[in-house]
Amino acid sequence: MNKLWLIIKREYLTRVTKKTFILATLGTPLALALFLAAELYIIGYESESNRIAVVDDAGLVKGTTKALKDNKTVKFFVRNESLDELKEKYLDLNYNGVLYLPEKLSQSVRKDIKVEYYSDDKLGMVSKAYIEKVVGKRVEELRITKSGYDRKVLDGFETSVEMKQRTTTGEEDEKSFSAEIATFIGMLIGYIMFFVVMIYGSMVMRSVMEEKTNRIVEVIISSVKPFQLMLGKIIGVGMVGLTQLGIWAILIPGIVMAASFFLQGAVDPSSLEDLGGMGGDFDQESTQEYILKALEEMREMNWWAIIPTSILFFLGGYFLYSSIFAALGSAVGDDVAEAQSLTVPVSMLLVIGFLLMIAAIRNPNSSLAFWSSLVPFFSPILMPARLAFNPAWWEIALSLVILVITSLFFVWLSAKIYRVGILMYGKKATPKEIVKWMFYTE
Amino acid sequence: MNVLELIDVVKRYENHTAVDNVSFTVPQGTIYGLLGPNGAGKTSLIRIITTITRADRGTVLLNGEKINSSTPSKIGYMPEERGLYKKMKVGEQLMYLAQLKGLSKRDAKKEISDWLDKFDVASWWDKRIEELSKGMQQKIQFISTIIHRPKLLILDEPFSGLDPINANLIKDEIYQLNQEGTSIIFSTHRMEQVEEICEHIVLINKGKKVLDGNMKQVKLDNKENLYRIDYEGTLPNHIGDQFKLESSSENELLIKVSPDEDSNQLLAALIQNNVHVTSFNEVLPTLNDIFIKQVGHSDE
Structure with missing residues (x-):
């Protein structure tokens, strides 16, 4: 036990004190934050406020004050000068450009209308979208007034449909919205599972190969059992993985929050709305409502069940795959090409699991989702992803029990291969030989 | 122990x-x-x-x-x-x-x-x-x-x-x-x-x-009764008839004594024939010799 602990400690410490580990662990969230900040900065860049002179030949804004609503980045100033005059001196008057609303606009009944903007500097995407929206709204208002219809009556025609899902007993099914959130969370967990098992499993394999190539392995197993060495390595590397995930779990939300806090002053959130508005109507209120609802929904998720269960599935999957990787590493030694060809089938299993996960999330109650989450090679990716959809507890338990039993079996089987493989030098092991090693007595 | x-x-x-x-x-x-x-x-x-x-x-x-x-x-x-x-x-x-x-x-x-x-x-x-x-x-x-x-x-x-x-x-x-x-x-x-x-x-x-x-015992057990003799002067021809001469070069002899003879007999014969012996050694086999003798072939 004491020796196992020594091995775990070494495997863990040599990795977490490596420069590359520290760089990757701290660098990834920082890079993410930089990326986010850069994106927000780029979007918000031209928002230093555009002062826009408006030549209103169409008479859109006559008589009303602030018919064109300003926002933080776009400010309208209706001028009495002619377009040509303003084109000459807009810079001297400290404007960024001139918006020209032509006379024919007031007569037009077309759906698509055109206005012009004159400036030597181009407007940003967001500001352009905002101006188009504001002018469009104003034209719409005028057309309504002209037609003589009552605005309120017209508004009364507007319809929006929300479909509520009910169970056959009439209960309101509140899961319709949560399904969207669950899909997101499930995908995220599935992704993380896939990459972590893949990355740390192959790290175990490389480490086994390295020990064999270094010729240190026989020195070590003259004091400890091969099984202890293998187990210590798997646990040690797994703890490195958990450490990295743990640091990320704290750092990434922290950095995102800090970044959004610092950028809040610099970026007008409505400018993001306007960008969204280009695609369709997506107004500020409904977005905010959506985000709040999503956060509420996430808060209401049963994290106390999801997180520990996910960790259990992670451990099962990690032990299963990393022990297979360890066995393969012991069989190939320093032949990297050989190692790659042997890992392909194992990686394929993970990839299939990943694809099944995506299918299962689209259709969480399908029989495909049910049966494939019982297969231990897929369940570590599938089941945690499905947890957000509240599958039956016995399904989770059954899947977990099968996974744990299979993992233990593979750890035992891999140990048998590992024990023989690490002491084989100078000759390539064929898959047939590897199978024979399983049946060697000690 | x-x-x-x-x-x-x-x-x-x-x-x-x-x-x-x-x-x-x-x-x-x-x-x-x-x-x-x-x-x-x-x-x-x-x-x-x-x-x-x-x-x-x-x-x-x-x-x-x-x-x-x-x-x-x-x-x-x-x-x-x-x-x-x-x-x-x-x-x-x-x-x-x-x-x-x-x-x-x-x-x-x-x-x-x-x-x-x-x-x-x-x-x-x-x-x-x-x-x-x-x-x-x-x-x-x-x-x-x-x-x-x-x-x-x-x-x-x-x-x-x-x-x-x-x-x-x-x-x-x-x-x-x-x-x-x-x-x-x-x-x-x-x-x-x-x-x-x-x-x-x-x-x-x-x-x-x-x-x-x-080690010594192994060598003794496998010895071939081979003796190396350094001498001065001339060697009478009949020594080669009496004993099995493995090799001889100038002033050096390698003689194999048959198991029923004694190395003293060889030494006595040399002295009687007025050969001036400067050294007289039993040659013990090397481990490699023993190995070859025992298994019939050499590793290298």
Whole structure:
């Protein structure tokens, strides 16, 4: 036990004190934050406020004050000068450009209308979208007034449909919205599972190969059992993985929050709305409502069940795959090409699991989702992803029990291969030989 | 008292028997040679003794006790395929290996410091293994093997990859450890390497024991009654008729005395014939000669 602990400690410490580990662990969230900040900065860049002179030949804004609503980045100033005059001196008057609303606009009944903007500097995407929206709204208002219809009556025609899902007993099914959130969370967990098992499993394999190539392995197993060495390595590397995930779990939300806090002053959130508005109507209120609802929904998720269960599935999957990787590493030694060809089938299993996960999330109650989450090679990716959809507890338990039993079996089987493989030098092991090693007595 | 006793040890692999009913005993405090060509089963035997693998049959006794899970901490084993973690520092590496051998942190630190001082390399503690030359790495490897003061030291091809200077350094250490009471098993296929070092040997081939025993006795048992004579003056022709002349060159003779004759008769005949003998030696066979004689072919 004491020796196992020594091995775990070494495997863990040599990795977490490596420069590359520290760089990757701290660098990834920082890079993410930089990326986010850069994106927000780029979007918000031209928002230093555009002062826009408006030549209103169409008479859109006559008589009303602030018919064109300003926002933080776009400010309208209706001028009495002619377009040509303003084109000459807009810079001297400290404007960024001139918006020209032509006379024919007031007569037009077309759906698509055109206005012009004159400036030597181009407007940003967001500001352009905002101006188009504001002018469009104003034209719409005028057309309504002209037609003589009552605005309120017209508004009364507007319809929006929300479909509520009910169970056959009439209960309101509140899961319709949560399904969207669950899909997101499930995908995220599935992704993380896939990459972590893949990355740390192959790290175990490389480490086994390295020990064999270094010729240190026989020195070590003259004091400890091969099984202890293998187990210590798997646990040690797994703890490195958990450490990295743990640091990320704290750092990434922290950095995102800090970044959004610092950028809040610099970026007008409505400018993001306007960008969204280009695609369709997506107004500020409904977005905010959506985000709040999503956060509420996430808060209401049963994290106390999801997180520990996910960790259990992670451990099962990690032990299963990393022990297979360890066995393969012991069989190939320093032949990297050989190692790659042997890992392909194992990686394929993970990839299939990943694809099944995506299918299962689209259709969480399908029989495909049910049966494939019982297969231990897929369940570590599938089941945690499905947890957000509240599958039956016995399904989770059954899947977990099968996974744990299979993992233990593979750890035992891999140990048998590992024990023989690490002491084989100078000759390539064929898959047939590897199978024979399983049946060697000690 | 025997430090190690093997009784009818058998280890079979799928298509061959690596160790075939081997028995021998290693007396306490000796330097013992485990000899045989490549593939004879030496490493298989050692792995059984060090409990890395288990024998299919037979008994291995260490200090009269059947080998068990505590055996590794009593044995120092330097495998033929040996190495160290290249990226680890000398100190960390030795601390790790010493603690795996069961030393406490404090004892390990003290022992390591002592040994590094002894080899004049105390300043290496914070050096990475990959920064050291091959010979230097071997010193560290040797220290790691004996750090827990084992009663039995097993060295598999200890000089392979070592230049003569470093080989001598290790050799001196081996002698000194032996003086202090450590029993040493020395496994090699280079028989000439052990002639001068080992007091006892066991010779194995194809998994079977060929012979074993005290080195001198083994040589005597296998001697061919060959004598080398240096002389001055002329040699009468009839000496060659009376005795079997193996070779003769100027002032040197190699004569084989038949088993029913005595070397004194040869000496007497020479003297009677007025041959001025300046030296008269029995030529004992080398281990390589014995091996060839016993198994009928040479390894190299």
